[in-house]
Amino acid sequence: MRSYRTLGPVRAVTFDLDDTLYDNTPVIAAAESWYEAALACHPMLRSSELRLCPGRVRRMVLREFPELEHDVTLLRAEILTRIFLDAGLAPADARREGELMTRRFIQVRSAFRIPPETFAILRNLGRRYPLVALSNGNMDPVRTGISSFFRSCIMAGGGRRAKPAPDLFAQAAALAGVEPGQILHVGDDPETDILGARNAGMQTCMICPRGLFCRPERVRLLPDLVIRSLKELELVLL
Numbered sequence: 001m002r003s004y005r006t007l008g009p010v011r012a013v014t015f016d017l018d019d020t021l022y023d024n025t026p027v028i029a030a031a032e033s034w035y036e037a038a039l040a041c042h043p044m045l046r047s048s049e050l051r052l053c054p055g056r057v058r059r060m061v062l063r064e065f066p067e068l069e070h071d072v073t074l075l076r077a078e079i080l081t082r083i084f085l086d087a088g089l090a091p092a093d094a095r096r097e098g099e100l101m102t103r104r105f106i107q108v109r110s111a112f113r114i115p116p117e118t119f120a121i122l123r124n125l126g127r128r129y130p131l132v133a134l135s136n137g138n139m140d141p142v143r144t145g146i147s148s149f150f151r152s153c154i155m156a157g158g159g160r161r162a163k164p165a166p167d168l169f170a171q172a173a174a175l176a177g178v179e180p181g182q183i184l185h186v187g188d189d190p191e192t193d194i195l196g197a198r199n200a201g202m203q204t205c206m207i208c209p210r211g212l213f214c215r216p217e218r219v220r221l222l223p224d225l226v227i228r229s230l231k232e233l234e235l236v237l238l
């Protein structure tokens with residue numbers, strides 16, 4: 001554990017989800033492999049060339065609708081709709097199939113076990129602090145069982161801009177019923193979590209499992225606290 005600033009009083013804790021409360025890297029890699037295979041083998045998509053280059057479609061969609069950067073679920077559904085359209089489906093059918101495959105993707109990317117130690121730590125912290133989860137991703141918190149530990153899980157999208165924009169942080173402070181300065185935000189990303197939370201007026205804790213900043217070139221602002229594991233958070237907060 002390393003402290004760069006002395007923490008002030010903490011009355012609520014917010015958490016990022018991916019790579020903060022579980023290792024998301026293998027989870028998302030497996031889900032993306034499923035997605036690529038599902039596109040390549042889909043019986044309705046045989047005539048579409050675009051099915052083999054979803055990255056290109058993504059760039060096209062974002063050029064047209066840059067606001068979808070803030071909503072990974074709608075973005076994926078739009079990409080898939082374009083691919084189904086390219087395969088010759090009618091617009092309404094393409095949209096339906098795109099949404100269906102997006103829902104399946106979310107199921108696949110949410111079909112993993114969160115470490116029981118994480119649940120135990122959240123349970124302990126939750127006895128003392130209001131806890132709120134903030135995520136730019138689309139893991140299903142109900143399916144993974146993590147939603148029950150939080151007062152709310154606020155996901156980017158649906159009009160809420162993704163972190164580091166202030167939207168999720170401001171909503172969390174309102175939900176917790178405390179001033180932003182009384183919140184400790186815990187996350188793994190130097191920009192979306194640390195810079196975003198600091199700009200929103202919160203205190204910040206960065207989780208670095210190897211003890212070092214994983215991507216030092218992206219660290220523009222030192223967090224108040226650096227921890228290697230969630231267990232260390234208990235030492236600080238309980």
Ligand SMILES: [Mg+2]
Binds near residue numbers: 016187188
């Ligand atoms: Mg993260």
